[in-house]
Amino acid sequence: QVQLVESGGGSVQAGASLTLSCVASRGTFSPVAVGWFRQAPGMEREFVASISKSGGIPKYADSAQGRFSISRDNAKAIVYLQMTNLKSEDTAVYFCASGRGIISGRDSFDYDYWGQGTQVTVSS
DSSP, X not given: OOEEEEEOOEEEETTOOEEEEEEEEESOOTTSOEEEEEEOTTSOOEEEEEEOTTSOSOEEOTTTTTTEEEEEETTTTEEEEEEOSXXXXXXXXXXXXXXXXXXXXXXXXXXXXXXXXEEEEEEO
C-alpha cells in the first residue's frame, strides 16, 4: 500500500507562487501516474493536473493551464506542482494521488491511493 504525503501549502496573496510536493512515505509511486486534485469548501474534489509514469504527457485542468506545472523526479520519488499567479479561486485543499496505471487520467477513479492534503489559501 502506498502512503502519500503532501507539503508546501500555505497562505499567500493573489499573484504569488507556491510549489507543492508529494512524496511516498511508504511504498512508491514511481511505476505509476500521479495526479493532483483539489477540493474547496462545499465543493466536489476536482482535477488539477496529472503526469504519466515517465514524466511525459502532463494534463491540466483548464483553470490550471498556463499557470501550473506538474513534474516528477522518479529518482527521488517526488512529484511537484508549481503554481504561479495564484488566484483566490485556487483556495482549496490540494491532494496528490497515485494512479492505477502508467498513463495519467483526469478522473478520481483513475487513482487508488491519496494523501491527506495540504491547504492553499490565496487572499485577494
